[in-house]
Amino acid sequence: MRETFEFRIAEDRARRFLAPDLGVPLSDILRKVVLPGDDPRVQEIGDIQRAQRKKGELFFTYWHIHRKYTAEELQSAELLDLIIRAYFEPPGSMCGTEYDDAAACKHCGADAPLKTELILNTKRIPKSKDIAQSIAGEVVVSSRFVAAFKEHGLRGAEFRPVFHNGRKGPQPSEWYRPVFTSKPLKLDAKTVAGNNPFDLDERGEFRCPKRHMAGLNQISELYLKRASHDGSDLCITDKYFGCRRGELRPERRLLISPKLREVLEGMNAKGFILEVAHLV
């Protein structure tokens, strides 16, 4: 696996702290820096970020960790983290979907059950994708996805119809939402989560006394307790990532079996990337 760190840094700040030839300009005011994970400059950027933060300022304004795997690494993985890369707006709550927020965790807002079916403006879901999500973590899959899942006798979820918010009220659509029947996978403490790679939220700002939340962002690959895996092909983590704010809702991570990976690859499914997840 090859890990690279991407940072975006305001040009005036980049000029103060970094070599002029490090990274590429995205505009007159923003610079993009991409470095291999083991490059000492990653830690230097981390040190600058920490020092700036103490002064109440930021150094980078965006970060992302890219992981690239060999075909063999993906092939031999026992479980894969399916990371959705197709998004749509608006979220369900703006299309007639109702949540029972009173039943959600009072501390972190996780676990609010749906009070209605999932109603969306399904015309806004990218048509060419087989899986997509809203900023509220509402995951939808295509009818193609559902058909392939059933045809191959895969286990771990049932699929409920998603409704389109039409002029005459909710109408059936081509999309489905997974309802998980698999046992949630217990996240192992080896999984690193936090605000960014250099701020693991020691103050617990994005964690919950009832321990629903892993943290604001996933930073490492996922590590899951082997004993909690019931052998399903489509699973979710027990813990959530993200936060409850405005339309944002905490989200669980999706995991798939090698068998489901093969099925998705066979149908050339779109809308996601895969990372290796580890059973420990």
Ligand SMILES: [Zn+2]
């Ligand atoms: Zn909670």
